[in-house]
Amino acid sequence: MPRYANKTIxxxxxxxxxxxxxxxxxxKSFVVSTYVIxxxxxxxxxxxxxxxxxxxxxxxxxxxxxxxLEVMRNRNLVDEAGLDRLKRFFQEKGVQxxxxxxxxxxxxxxxxxxxxxxxxxxxxxxxAAELAARHFDEILLDDYFFFNRKTDYxxxxxxxxxxxxxxxxxxxxxxxxxxxxxxxxxxxxxxxVLKMANWYDQYAGMGxxxxxxxxxxxxxxxxxxxxxxFGQEQHLQPYLSYNIMRFMDNLKPGVNQGGWVxxxxxxxxxRYSEQLVDTVFARCPEMxxxxxxxxxxxxSPRATxxxxxxxxxxxxxxxxxxxxxxxxxxxxxxxxxxxTLSQVDKVLVNVGRPQGIKSYTPHHTTGEEYIHDYLGxxxxxxxxxxxxxxxxEMVLITEQARSDPQIISKIQSHLRAGKSVCxxxxxxxxxxxxxxxDIVEIEATxxxxxxxxxxxxxxxxxxFGLLGPRRADQPDPLEAPRDILIPEIKYFNILTHDAWGxxxxxxxxxxxxxxxxxxxxxxxxLYVLTIPNDPADLYALPPVVLSAIRRNLAxxxxxxxxxxxxxxxxxxxxxxxFIVQNYLSNPAEVTVSxxxxxxxxxxxxxxxxxxxxxxAGRGFGGMRMGxxxxxxxxTFSFTVLPHSYVAFAVKQTExx
Numbered sequence: 001m002p003r004y005a006n007k008t009i010x011x012x013x014x015x016x017x018x019x020x021x022x023x024x025x026x027x028k029s030f031v032v033s034t035y036v037i038x039x040x041x042x043x044x045x046x047x048x049x050x051x052x053x054x055x056x057x058x059x060x061x062x063x064x065x066x067x068x069l070e071v072m073r074n075r076n077l078v079d080e081a082g083l084d085r086l087k088r089f090f091q092e093k094g095v096q097x098x099x100x101x102x103x104x105x106x107x108x109x110x111x112x113x114x115x116x117x118x119x120x121x122x123x124x125x126x127x128a129a130e131l132a133a134r135h136f137d138e139i140l141l142d143d144y145f146f147f148n149r150k151t152d153y154x155x156x157x158x159x160x161x162x163x164x165x166x167x168x169x170x171x172x173x174x175x176x177x178x179x180x181x182x183x184x185x186x187x188x189x190x191x192x193v194l195k196m197a198n199w200y201d202q203y204a205g206m207g208x209x210x211x212x213x214x215x216x217x218x219x220x221x222x223x224x225x226x227x228x229x230f231g232q233e234q235h236l237q238p239y240l241s242y243n244i245m246r247f248m249d250n251l252k253p254g255v256n257q258g259g260w261v262x263x264x265x266x267x268x269x270x271r272y273s274e275q276l277v278d279t280v281f282a283r284c285p286e287m288x289x290x291x292x293x294x295x296x297x298x299x300s301p302r303a304t305x306x307x308x309x310x311x312x313x314x315x316x317x318x319x320x321x322x323x324x325x326x327x328x329x330x331x332x333x334x335x336x337x338x339x340t341l342s343q344v345d346k347v348l349v350n351v352g353r354p355q356g357i358k359s360y361t362p363h364h365t366t367g368e369e370y371i372h373d374y375l376g377x378x379x380x381x382x383x384x385x386x387x388x389x390x391x392x393e394m395v396l397i398t399e400q401a402r403s404d405p406q407i408i409s410k411i412q413s414h415l416r417a418g419k420s421v422c423x424x425x426x427x428x429x430x431x432x433x434x435x436x437x438d439i440v441e442i443e444a445t446x447x448x449x450x451x452x453x454x455x456x457x458x459x460x461x462x463x464f465g466l467l468g469p470r471r472a473d474q475p476d477p478l479e480a481p482r483d484i485l486i487p488e489i490k491y492f493n494i495l496t497h498d499a500w501g502x503x504x505x506x507x508x509x510x511x512x513x514x515x516x517x518x519x520x521x522x523x524x525x526l527y528v529l530t531i532p533n534d535p536a537d538l539y540a541l542p543p544v545v546l547s548a549i550r551r552n553l554a555x556x557x558x559x560x561x562x563x564x565x566x567x568x569x570x571x572x573x574x575x576x577x578f579i580v581q582n583y584l585s586n587p588a589e590v591t592v593s594x595x596x597x598x599x600x601x602x603x604x605x606x607x608x609x610x611x612x613x614x615x616a617g618r619g620f621g622g623m624r625m626g627x628x629x630x631x632x633x634x635t636f637s638f639t640v641l642p643h644s645y646v647a648f649a650v651k652q653t654e655x656x
Contacts (some may be wrong), residue, residue: 027062027341029348030280033066033258034058035100035140036292037412038073045082049293050131051089057296059093061324061338068140070100075108083135099136101128104144113146116174116207117153126178130359133183133190136623140288141179143197143223143260147171147207167207170365175209175216183298193257195221199234200244201400210251210386211363219257221288222248224279227265233509234371238378239569241275245282246354247361247384258286263294263333267301270643273316273340274583278647280344281571281579282354289337298330308585309642315644316340347604347647353574356381357554358389359396360404367399368426374535377583378546379561380553381572393419393556399426408435415439415524422527422553425487439526440499440519448533449513450483451505454545480540485533489514499528503548515541516549527552541568559650563591565625576650577604582640590640593633594650601636601648610636610648 026032046052058064065091071078090097103125105112114121123480132139132226147167158166175194183190194217196208203210214220224241227234241259248256251532259279266272280287289295304310304318318331321339325331359372361384372382375396382396388410389395395414400406408431428436429444436442455478486505491514499519504512517528529549532538541549543565554560559578561570568588571579582588591613594601600609613635640646 026065027345029345030258030284030341031065031286032341033068033288033336034062034064034285034292034295035068035142035260035290035603036070037100038070038078038102040070040291040293041071041078041083041086045079045086049296051086054292054296055090055093055330057243058292058334058336062289062295062334063338066096066098066263067292068098068288069136070102071132071135073102073142074104075124077128077131080131080135081204085470086136086550088433096138097136098138098140099132100140100142101132101143102142103128106428111144111148113144113148115149115151115153116170116178116575117149117157118151118340122174125174126182129179129183129188130452133186137187137189138191138193138523138529139183140193140221141195143195145171145194146197146593163606164204164207164364168204168209171207172212172216175213180216186188191218193217193219193221195223195260196248197224198223198236198244200240200247201369202366204366209364214252214255220248220251220255221257221286222259222284224259224275225262225264226275226278227508228267228271232265237370237373237377238271238274238278238567239373241278242282242569242571243373243376243384245279245284246356246382249282249354250383250385254332255282258284258288260288260290262290266299266333267303267334268643269299269318270307270314270316272303273336274581274643276337276340278346278475278581279313279428280341281645283348283351287341289334295334295337296332298332299336312641314644341607347579350604350649351579351647352573354383355572355574356383357394357396357557358392359384359398360388360451361386361398361400362403365400365403367402367430368424368531368535368631371398371424371426371531371535372396374538375467376569378538378541378566379550379564379570381557381570388414390410390414390417394553395419395421396553397421397423397427399424399430401427402430407431407637408438411526412439412521416522417527420525420527420556422529425489425528425530428489428528429487434549439521440491440517440528442489442499442517442528445488445490448485449488449505449507449511450485451507451513451515452483453479453506454515454542455504455506455512456548457500458500462618477542477544480542482540484537484540486530487513487533489517489530490527491517491528502527502552503545503612505530511595515545516552518552529553541566558595560593561590562593563637564588568640576652577648578650579645579647580640582642585642587642588640589637591635591637594632597632597634597653598650599653600651601649604647609651610638613637 021054103114105114114125180192183192222244226236226238226240229237245259261275321331321335325335357380363386370385376382414421425444499515499517502518503515505515506512515530519526547563550561559572565588567583569581580590600611602609
């Protein structure tokens with residue numbers, strides 16, 4: 001773990017900053033802001049839209065604490081003459097007014113950004129930063145601050161470097177010398193806040209630096225727009241809205257200021273609401289609702305149609321939202337945000353600091369992109385770190401860790417300390433001949449096999465005994481709805497059992513291939529998780545297979561999901577509270593297990609109690625003979641409605 005300079009001071013500063021802002025805010029757990037793009041700022045100066053009328057619509061239900069007025073977008077600068085007048089208008093509404101910059105050249109032409117090797121563009125970048133600093137003490141950079149050009153200027157400046165290395169080095173220099181230093185020279189009180197886009201696993205390719213830029217700017221934002229996840233070019237999963245916030249939090253103590261959600265992918269409208277709640281589930285200080293003009297626009301009727309769950313009291317209850325809307329045009333995105341945030345605020349005042357399974361991802365690396373989001377969607381709480389967490393009981397290692405030349409020795413040290421490591425099949429493939437064989441003799445052969453049925457340690461018949469008899473009209477609990485293509489992992493599994501198949505897939509011909517392997521090494525245990533060729537096929541695994549994965553990988557977690565379908569996520573906190581969210585369009589039956597012997601769990605929104613069931617057994621994962629049972633766990637079962645979340649506090653049994 002790196003030794004951050006003045007780490008304790010930075011954490012204390014964050015706590016003081018957060019407390020100051022939250023005390024001033026109208027919600028108890030976060031402040032809410034909105035962002036006005038340059039064209040709308042210019043329109044507000046001219047009275048179109050009318051500032052008073054539009055502000056009234058925006059805030060009829062939504063409580064706004066802060067607003068960003070953008071001074072440049074698409075190379076267009078605002079009229080400075082009217083900027084201060086508009087600034088005063090919003091200040092008189094009792095909100096903090098800040099500036100914004102979008103370093104876009106042409107949004108309509110492939111999201112074209114500035115050319116940071118072009119002298120003319122460089123001068124304009126500096127000019128825009130200085131303009132913003134003249135008027136504001138805080139400036140938020142839209143996530144257009146990336147480098148995606150390949151002009152002749154760039155080709156010459158790049159030289160023998162890779163495009164990634166060239167862009168990283170250029171954007172570090174631009175951040176410091178063209179934005180931060182010029183802005184602070186104009187206004188020493190000015191804070192520069194950089195919003196990073198939602199594609200966190202591909203930052204380096206566009207010059208977005210997670211290693212050094214957090215120490216150049218004053219704070220950072222994260223794009224938490226996870227939108228729709230089916231058939232989209234970006235491989236965004238709903239869990240990203242939370243996961244990216246944890247990723248940003250761990251870059252540098254106190255650097256993460258907030259998350260940002262727009263109206264993209266808001267069909268059904270529940271998806272918009274989910275993005276907001278998942279962002280604040282990460283306990284960010286600020287929730288930015290982009291953008292002002294879109295927030296006051298009525299939502300499309302299409303976004304509320306085909307909601308088969310519309311008559312259920314789901315987390316987004318549109319019937320309740322409609323009661324708060326006095327106008328004739330219909331409910332707006334601001335009205336939906338208001339209901340969503342007011343409800344989740346009642347929950348978040350009771351939860352602590354987010355926790356999860358630690359995963360090591362070095363800076364500027366690639367491989368198995370966004371796999372943490374897919375794993376989050378099968379109920380494994382994720383916590384991505386840029387350093388190897390030696391104090392964690394379980395560490396998840398994906399293909400991205402291949403860039404660390406010491407990764408094998410770090411894994412071995414962790415296992416020798418009596419702890420666990422889970423590596424993915426992508427990591428095994430990348431480390432062939434590089435030391436993985438010193439831990440366990442396995443190989444990713446490069447062969448792809450289709451599996452549809454599954455079995456577990458103990459043999460094919462063992463699982464059927466656990467599940468009990470099945471009626472003829474019931475689906476096979478050990479069969480997926482389609483063939484799942486997986487990479488072959490070859491291992492010693494005959495007699496010696498150097499590695500053990502905790503869960504295995506079966507081909508049509510009857511051959512088994514591992515989904516989850518485990519082996520002992522020194523005093524620890526190594527797991528190997530096979531990732532399907534299409535990671536979304538994790539969602540097609542039968543629930544009993546998902547349960548085996550959760551019970552092994554989350555064996556040391558104080559709270560975990562033991563039984564649930566895919567696309568049900570767990571958010572865990574350090575004060576024995578947790579949230580379960582169902583992204584499915586149908587109700588989900590969920591069983592969680594909690595360490596120890598708690599008497600009940602209490603719903604943080606309704607106050608209702610859920611009584612404990614029987615103590616959790618070892619289940620269908622981890623049946624290997626001779627394996628010692630873990631600590632006592634207690635189970636609780638409940639139903640989560642479609643596109644809804646439930647939050648609970650664990651209530652431990654009182655000692656006499």
